[in-house]
Amino acid sequence: MSAGGVPPRRLRPETLAVHLGLESDAATGALSPPIHLSTTFERDADGGYGRGWVYSRSANPTRDALEGALALLHGADACASFSSGSAAASAVFRSLPLGSHVIVPDDMYHGLRELLRGALEPAGLALSAADLSSEAALRAALRPETRLIWVETPSNPLLRITDVAAVVQVAREHGEHLGQRVAVAVDATWTPPGWSDPFALGADLVVHASTKYLAGHSDVLAGAVLGTEADDLFERVRFLQRHEGAVPSPFECWLTMRGLRTLPYRLRAHAHNAAVVAAFLVGHDAVGAVHYPGLPEHPGHEIASRQMAEAGGMLSFRVRGGEAAAFAMLARLRLVRRATSLGGVESLIEHRASVESGASTTPRDLVRMSVGIEHPLDIVEDLAQAFAGAEEAS
Ligand SMILES: *Cc1c(COP(=O)(O)O)cnc(C)c1O
Numbered sequence: 067m068s069a070g071g072v073p074p075r076r077l078r079p080e081t082l083a084v085h086l087g088l089e090s091d092a093a094t095g096a097l098s099p100p101i102h103l104s105t106t107f108e109r110d111a112d113g114g115y116g117r118g119w120v121y122s123r124s125a126n127p128t129r130d131a132l133e134g135a136l137a138l139l140h141g142a143d144a145c146a147s148f149s150s151g152s153a154a155a156s157a158v159f160r161s162l163p164l165g166s167h168v169i170v171p172d173d174m175y176h177g178l179r180e181l182l183r184g185a186l187e188p189a190g191l192a193l194s195a196a197d198l199s200s201e202a203a204l205r206a207a208l209r210p211e212t213r214l215i216w217v218e219t220p221s222n223p224l225l226r227i228t229d230v231a232a233v234v235q236v237a238r239e240h241g242e243h244l245g246q247r248v249a250v251a252v253d254a255t256w257t258p259p260g261w262s263d264p265f266a267l268g269a270d271l272v273v274h275a276s277t278k279y280l281a282g283h284s285d286v287l288a289g290a291v292l293g294t295e296a297d298d299l300f301e302r303v304r305f306l307q308r309h310e311g312a313v314p315s316p317f318e319c320w321l322t323m324r325g326l327r328t329l330p331y332r333l334r335a336h337a338h339n340a341a342v343v344a345a346f347l348v349g350h351d352a353v354g355a356v357h358y359p360g361l362p363e364h365p366g367h368e369i370a371s372r373q374m375a376e377a378g379g380m381l382s383f384r385v386r387g388g389e390a391a392a393f394a395m396l397a398r399l400r401l402v403r404r405a406t407s408l409g410g411v412e413s414l415i416e417h418r419a420s421v422e423s424g425a426s427t428t429p430r431d432l433v434r435m436s437v438g439i440e441h442p443l444d445i446v447e448d449l450a451q452a453f454a455g456a457e458e459a460s
Pocket of ligand 1: 153
């Protein structure tokens with residue numbers, strides 16, 4: 067970044083986010099970065115590629131700008147962006163040596179669980195699911211072939227908290243014992259930079275569905291893997307990215323960068339609103355357990371307070387009247403939208419078990435919510451009227 071010659075790391079996150087990738091275009095002076103659609107780039111007269119770009123599957127200037135911005139936000143050395151969060155995750159799993167064993171959380175993003183069970187396990191990846199919020203359960207799942215521990219915290223949809231530093235410690239010990247590397251990858255989709263820093267806790271790779279908070283407006287499908295360029299695991303991820311081309315289009319890269327400009331301020335609003343909604347739900351007669359790590363009674367609250375700057379924008383809760391009562395409440399919402407996904411500016415809510423596949427173990431009375439950046443009282447009032455209407459009708 068060229069902003070007035072100020073070293074980028076010295077800038078505070080809000081400033082960094084606004085100015086990321088904003089070197090003005092040398093040819094035109096345009097302030098908003100150009101979208102380079104070209105798939106191919108001209109050689110110099112001597113046959114070389116002095117400007118660095120050859121073919122857009124390998125590298126594209128708009129994608130490079132996004133990857134530079136994401137790396138800077140994470141304080142990471144390198145970023146490989148993908149056409150979805152799932153493609154990013156898949157590249158990590160497929161970068162492992164043949165015969166590798168991977169430990170994943172037993173409560174995890176259902177799309178990744180399906181990808182692992184449906185395609186990667188049949189292709190030879192050995193898989194164990196364990197409750198990573200329990201160190202004993204993690205240790206029991208270790209094998210001599212374990213090469214990767216995949217962490218998702220808070221977990222989806224039960225908001226369990228995993229102590230990332232503790233997992234890293236177990237991975238290092240097991241690796242030393244085996245004389246083999248046991249890597250830790252953190253799916254930080256629910257905790258973008260500003261809320262968490264998995265690298266500071268020792269993670270080797272950080273993975274995102276940029277689809278969610280990073281892009282932030284429910285209009286981009288994209289993913290990213292962050293790491294260190296010289297690390298052989300990251301190098302293999304980069305190799306797959308460049309040779310398979312599961313990459314975001316230049317327009318999606320641009321939209322994601324546009325989203326990043328407001329990330330720190332959006333995160334603040336998401337977390338503030340989620341805390342207000344959680345407090346409302348805890349006090350409501352129709353609601354059973356509320357899963358939000360910002361609540362002092364949450365079993366992972368203490369660890370969350372240590373490893374997260376804020377408790378995030380996601381929560382889930384059980385409806386006392388069961389599945390039917392949950393659907394009756396959801397049907398009466400006027401502002402909060404019934405849809406899957408998360409991390410966009412608008413509040414989204416869903417009956418989670420019915421969007422997950424048959425293998426889902428999610429309780430039938432559980433509702434998951436992505437709290438948006440609307441005025442928190444409008445969100446709470448909408449929930450209140452929906453609960454009241456459902457109760458009257460029953
Ligand atoms: C959405 C999501 C993904 C997958 O991202 P896509 O862009 O939908 O492929 C992975 N992990 C978590 C935690 C998610 O919420």
